[in-house]
Amino acid sequence: xxxxxxxxxxxxxxxxxxxxxxxxxxxxxxxxxxxxxxxxxxxxxxxxxxxxxxxxxxxxxxxxxxxxxxxxxxxxxxxxxxxxxxxxxxxxxxxxxxxxxxxxxxxxxxxxxxxxxxxxxxxxxxxxxxxxxxxxxxxxxxxxxxxxxxxxxxxxxxxxxxxxxxxxxxxxxxxxxxxxxxxxxxxxxxxxxxxxxxxxxxxxxxxxxxxxxxxxxxxxxxxxxxxxxxxxxxxxxxxxxxxxxxxxxxxxxxxxxxxxxxxxxxxxxxxxxxxxxxxxxxxxxxxxxxxxxxxxxxxxxxxxxxxxxxxxxxxxxxxxxxxxxxxxxxxxxxxxxxxxxxxxxxxxxxxxxxxxxxxxxxxxxxxxxxxxxxxxxxxxxxxxxxxxxxxxxxxxxxxxxxxxxxxxxxxxxxxxxxxxxxxxxxxxxxxxxxxxxxxxxxxxxxxxxxxxxxxx
Amino acid sequence: xxxxxxxxxxxxxxxxxxxxxxxxxxxxxxxxxxxxxxxxxxxxxxxxxxxxxxxxxxxxxxxxxxxxxxxxxxxxxxxxxxxxxxxxxxxxxxxxxxxxxxxxxxxxxxxxxxxxxxxxxxxxxxxxxxxxxxxxxxxxxxxxxxxxxxxxxxxxxxxxxxxxxxxxxxxxxxxxxxxxxxxxxxxxxxxxxxxxxxxxxxxxxxxxxxxxxxxxxxxxxxxxxxxxxxxxxxxxxxxxxxxxxxxxxxxxxxxxxxxxxxxxxxxxxxxxxxxxxxxxxxxxxxxxxxxxxxxxxxxxxxxxxxxxxxx
Numbered sequence: 001x002x003x004x005x006x007x008x009x010x011x012x013x014x015x016x017x018x019x020x021x022x023x024x025x026x027x028x029x030x031x032x033x034x035x036x037x038x039x040x041x042x043x044x045x046x047x048x049x050x051x052x053x054x055x056x057x058x059x060x061x062x063x064x065x066x067x068x069x070x071x072x073x074x075x076x077x078x079x080x081x082x083x084x085x086x087x088x089x090x091x092x093x094x095x096x097x098x099x100x101x102x103x104x105x106x107x108x109x110x111x112x113x114x115x116x117x118x119x120x121x122x123x124x125x126x127x128x129x130x131x132x133x134x135x136x137x138x139x140x141x142x143x144x145x146x147x148x149x150x151x152x153x154x155x156x157x158x159x160x161x162x163x164x165x166x167x168x169x170x171x172x173x174x175x176x177x178x179x180x181x182x183x184x185x186x187x188x189x190x191x192x193x194x195x196x197x198x199x200x201x202x203x204x205x206x207x208x209x210x211x212x213x214x215x216x217x218x219x220x221x222x223x224x225x226x227x228x229x230x231x232x233x234x235x236x237x238x239x240x241x242x243x244x245x246x247x248x249x250x251x252x253x254x255x256x257x258x259x260x261x262x263x264x265x266x267x268x269x270x271x272x273x274x275x276x277x278x279x280x281x282x283x284x285x286x287x288x289x290x291x292x293x294x295x296x297x298x299x300x301x302x303x304x305x306x307x308x309x310x311x312x313x314x315x316x317x318x319x320x321x322x323x324x325x326x327x328x329x330x331x332x333x334x335x336x337x338x339x340x341x342x343x344x345x346x347x348x349x350x351x352x353x354x355x356x357x358x359x360x361x362x363x364x365x366x367x368x369x370x371x372x373x374x375x376x377x378x379x380x381x382x383x384x385x386x387x388x389x390x391x392x393x394x395x396x397x398x399x400x401x402x403x404x405x406x407x408x409x410x411x412x413x414x415x416x417x418x419x420x421x422x423x424x425x426x427x428x429x430x431x432x433x434x435x436x437x438x439x440x441x442x443x444x445x446x447x448x449x450x451x452x453x454x455x456x
Numbered sequence: 457x458x459x460x461x462x463x464x465x466x467x468x469x470x471x472x473x474x475x476x477x478x479x480x481x482x483x484x485x486x487x488x489x490x491x492x493x494x495x496x497x498x499x500x501x502x503x504x505x506x507x508x509x510x511x512x513x514x515x516x517x518x519x520x521x522x523x524x525x526x527x528x529x530x531x532x533x534x535x536x537x538x539x540x541x542x543x544x545x546x547x548x549x550x551x552x553x554x555x556x557x558x559x560x561x562x563x564x565x566x567x568x569x570x571x572x573x574x575x576x577x578x579x580x581x582x583x584x585x586x587x588x589x590x591x592x593x594x595x596x597x598x599x600x601x602x603x604x605x606x607x608x609x610x611x612x613x614x615x616x617x618x619x620x621x622x623x624x625x626x627x628x629x630x631x632x633x634x635x636x637x638x639x640x641x642x643x644x645x646x647x648x649x650x651x652x653x654x655x656x657x658x659x660x661x662x663x664x665x666x667x668x669x670x671x672x673x674x675x676x677x678x679x680x681x682x683x684x685x686x687x688x689x690x691x692x693x694x695x696x697x698x699x700x701x702x703x704x705x706x707x708x709x710x711x712x713x714x715x716x717x718x719x720x721x722x723x724x725x726x727x728x729x730x731x732x733x734x735x736x737x738x739x740x741x742x743x744x745x746x747x748x749x750x751x752x753x754x755x756x757x758x759x760x761x762x763x764x765x766x767x
Contacts, residue, residue, distance in 0.1 A: 088518060115519055285712065286602055
C-alpha cells in the first residue's frame with residue numbers, strides 16, 4: 001500500500017487539522033492556470049498525494065488545458081494522511097475536489113455511500129478502450145455489480161530489494177538472487193540465501209557452524225511489521241504461490257485466514273525469527289525497513305515498486321541497491337500482489353462533464369506516457385509502462401523484477417472487500433501477536449470467524 | 457490551561473477574600489469583554505459536545521446521515537474487548553506517567569527553589585517542553601530503535617541485552633509514558649516552582665530558627681503549603697495524561713498487539729480509520745464522564761480551593 005511510505009508523523013497532524021479543516025478544495029481562483037485561457041474556462045480541481053508525481057501531472061494538466069481551451073485544471077497535492085482527511089471531510093461539507101486520486105483501501109466506502117460517480121455511461125458514450133490497461137487493474141475499480149468507478153492510472157508490484165555488496169560478500173551472484181525458490185516446508189533456496197546473508201556479531205554467517213541467533217549484526221531478511229490482513233509486502237507473494245488469496249474473488253464475503261496453507265506460510269515465516277535470520281517483532285519496530293537495509297542491518301527486504309526511487313537513490317559506500325524477483329513457489333511460478341490507483345469523480349462536482357474529460361485524459365496514453373517518462377511509477381497503460389521501464393533503465397535501474405509479474409500474469413489482486421478497515425482492525429493485532437511469538441497460528445481460525453462475522 | 461495557575465497560586469498567599477464585587481451597571485461592559493471567549497466556548501466547546509453526545513446515540517459514518525440507534529453503541533462498548541484493553545493500557549500509561557512525572561517534577565522544583573538562583577538552569581529544565589510533541593516522539597523513537605538507536609548501542613556496549621522499547625508488548629507503553637514524562641517534566645516543574653515561590657519566606661525562616669532539617673522543612677512546610685498547587689497540577693496532568701495520543705500516533709500506532717492502543721487512539725481509529733463516528737462519539741462521551749469524575753474526586757480529595765495558610 002502506498003501508505004507504508006508515508007511518515008506516520010502526519011497522522012497526528014491529520015487529526016489536528018481536521019478541526020481546522022476548511023473546505024477549500026473547490027477553489028475557483030484557478031491558480032494552476034496559465035492566464036492565457038479565457039475567463040469562462042471551467043476549472044476542475046484535482047487532488048493527489050504523491051509529491052514525486054506532481055511535476056508529471058502538472059505537465060498533463062497543461063497539455064489538457066491546451067487541448068481543451070474550455071477547461072483548466074487546478075492541482076492540489078497534500079501528503080497521504082492529510083489527503084484522506086481532506087477528501088473525507090470534503091464529502092461531508094459538499095465542497096470536494098472534482099476529481100481525486102483514489103486508493104482501493106478507501107474508495108469502497110465512498111462508493112457505498114454514493115460519493116463517487118459511476119463512469120460506465122461516459123465510457124460507453126466516448127467508446128473508451130478499456131483493454132489498453134494492464135490486466136487486472138480495470139477490475140480493481142469495479143464495484144460488486146461490475147460498475148466502473150475509475151480509469152486505472154498506475155500499478156505497483158512486489159520484488160526483493162537487496163544490498164548487492166552483501167550478496168557479493170556472501171559469495172552469491174545476481175543470478176542466484178533472481179532464481180530463488182521457496183516452499184513452506186524448508187523455505188527452499190530462498191531460506192538458504194537468507195541464512196547465508198545473515199551475519200552475527202562475531203562475523204559468523206547464518207548457515208555456518210557457531211552462528212549465534214541471539215546476537216545478529218545483519219539480518220538476511222527484514223520483517224516490515226506482521227502484514228495485517230493484506231501482507232502486501234510481507235507474505236502475499238509467498239501465499240499466492242500456494243494458490244492462497246485472502247478471498248476467492250474481488251468483493252468476496254468470506255476470508256480464508258483459516259486455510260492451513262496460510263498458517264503454514266506464516267509458521268515458516270515466523271521460524272526465521274527463531275533461527276535468527278529475521279529480526280523479532282520487537283526489534284523491527286522503529287526506523288523503517290529501507291533505512292535498515294541502507295544501514296546494513298538487513299541484507300534483503302521484500303517491498304513495493306513505489307519504493308524503487310528511495311532505495312536506488314540511497315546508494316553509498318556500503319550500500320549498492322539491487323532488486324530481484326520474488327521466489328518461485330510450489331506452483332512453479334513466482335507471484336506478486338498487484339495494486340493500482342485510479343481517479344474518482346466526486347459526486348459533489350458541479351461539472352461532471354468537465355471532470356470526466358479530465359479523468360479520460362488522465363487515463364489516456366497522452367497523459368500516462370508523460371507520467372511513464374518521469375520514471376517514478378508504472379502507468380497502467382501497457383505502452384506507458386514500457387516508457388516507465390525505459391526511463392528507470394536510463395537511470396540505471398532494472399525494474400523488470402517488478403514488471404515481469406504483469407507480463408507473465410503472475411499477480412494476485414490487492415484484496416478488496418467491504419468492511420476492509422474492520423478486517424484490518426481484527427487481523428492487525430492477531431498477526432502481530434503471532435509474529436511477536438505471543439500467539440500461534442492456531443489463533444487464525446477464530447480470527448477468521450470474527451472477520452467473516454462482519455459480513456453476516 | 458497555562459493561565460489557570462496564575463489564578464490558583466495567589467490564593468495561597470492572597471489576603472482575605474474581600475474583593476469589591478462589580479456593580480450591576482458594569483454587567484454590560486463585562487459581557488462585552490467576555491463575549492469573544494464566550495462565543496468561542498459556545499462554538500468550539502459547547503456545541504461540539506452537545507453534537508457529540510447526540511452522535512453517540514446514532515450510527516454515523518460521516519458520509520451519510522446519522523441514524524438513531526439509542527443505546528446500541530454503549531451496549532456494544534460494554535462487550536468490546538478492545539475498549540476494555542484500551543482502558544487498561546490507558547490506566548497503565550496514566551499511572552506511570554503521573555507518578556514518575558509528579559515525583560521528579562516536585563524534586564526538581566524544590567531543588568530549583570532551594571538551591572539555585574540561576575535563570576539558565578531554570579530555563580534548561582523547561583527546554584523539552586518547548587519542542588513539539590511529534591518531534592519529541594520521533595526523536596525518541598529513533599534513539600530507542602532496536603538496531604540503529606543510540607540507547608540500544610549503549611546498552612549493548614555495557615553488556616546489557618538490547619530492548620525493543622517500542623516494539624515489545626511489555627515495554628511499549630512504559631516507554632511512551634517515560635518519553636512524555638521527559639517532554640512534560642519542565643512544565644510540571646514550572647507550575648510547582650511557581651507554587652513554591654508563593655510560599656512566604658518567613659515560614660522557612662521560622663523553620664530555620666527552630667533548627668528544622670531540609671527533609672523536615674519539605675515535609676512539614678513545603679508539601680502542606682503546596683497542596684493547592686499540587687492538586688491543580690494533578691488534575692491538569694491526569695486529565696491531560698488520559699488524552700495521550702500524539703506520541704502513540706507517530707510511533708507505535710496502537711501496536712504491538714494493541715498494547716499501546718490508548719483510549720483516545722482507539723477513538724481516533726474508530727472514527728477516522730473505520731468511519732464509525734457514532735461508536736467513536738460514544739467512546740468519547742464515556743471518556744468525558746470518566747475525566748469529569750476523576751477531576752471532581754481529585755479536587756475534593758485535595759481540597760484544592762483552600763490553602764492551609766488561610767486557616
